């Protein structure tokens with residue numbers, strides 16, 4: 726059976742050498758979700774794929790895929806942008822790798838998601854333009870959890886239903902994905918404490934159009950609380966260790 730060539734935009738999430746001359750690349754594609762493809766001869770005769778099959782590269786690809794086969798054949802790749810700054814800066818690279826790991830876990834084959842695709846490109850562009858990377862990471866994750874169906878509930882206490890007020894204190898319970906007020910959780914035994922400032926920032930990050938998301942500024946204790954929450958919530962949701970967090974935490978004291 727002849728497989729017809731298809732075209733789509735795609736972000737490179739992983740590359741692995743295969744045999745003597747081939748490369749297997751894992752992509753987040755706009756039209757097909759996660760896509761694994763073999764680039765024949767990419768290692769030896771590099772002409773066709775030179776400087777293209779690199780982590781985070783944004784490509785336009787032509788590929789063939791037989792029905793019932795998960796491995797596609799990569800015919801051609803054109804480079805939209807390589808996001809070179811990300812690959813030249815270790816801190817930036819590690820922070821972007823948290824996103825890469827989440828995409829590898831969260832994006833499924835044959836399940837395209839334009840929201841997550843646009844959000845990922847938004848984050849990579851902002852990293853590359855040297856916007857504060859920890860802020861970009863936080864904003865990405867707030868929206869990503871939303872798009873995969875686990876929007877954190879920050880409007881009202883999950884137990885008593887009372888709306889957030891300045892008079893009360895709140896913790897975020899990662900096991901239920903919601904805030905709990907101090908009346909219902911008097912000794913703060915459950916969840917991570919969230920200040921009112923953090924709750925407000927998170928809520929506006931949830932509702933901001935993507936074009937305006939980069940305008941949100943997050944710093945100091947709000948950024949710290951936000952990232953702790955997102956790291957814990959992510960671990961809870963996916964039951965997987967995101968390896969890159971470890972390196973990122975070492976940069977957290979110096980980068981915003």
Ligand SMILES: [Zn+2]
Nearest residue numbers: 882885906909
């Ligand atoms: Zn309550």
